[in-house]
Amino acid sequence: MPKICTRCLLKDFSKEQYEKIIVEGIRALPAEDIVSEELEAERLDLCGQCEKLNRGTCLACGCFVEIRAATKKGRCPYGKW
Numbered sequence: 001m002p003k004i005c006t007r008c009l010l011k012d013f014s015k016e017q018y019e020k021i022i023v024e025g026i027r028a029l030p031a032e033d034i035v036s037e038e039l040e041a042e043r044l045d046l047c048g049q050c051e052k053l054n055r056g057t058c059l060a061c062g063c064f065v066e067i068r069a070a071t072k073k074g075r076c077p078y079g080k081w
């Protein structure tokens with residue numbers, strides 16, 4: 001998994017690096033902590049309609065929503081999912 005610098009901006013990542021962070025971030029999680037593809041898609045659909053979504057990041061909590069939405073412990077800070 002690439003090292004994620006918490007002080008880097010998304011503009012500092014290439015599209016490939018960004019996708020690698022997301023895909024490898026999800027792959028690094030234990031299988032038992034991952035939700036079904038259907039639930040993940042439902043969550044991301046809600047994020048996709050949310051005004052807090054900014055380039056893959058939630059402005060309410062600062063997380064990469066695609067990683068948060070994939071995890072059983074993941075919660076929307078606004079209670080949308």
Ligand code: SF4
Nearest residue numbers: 047050052053058076
């Ligand atoms: S996690 Fe919640 S607040 Fe953040 S972008 Fe998704 S729906 Fe919006």
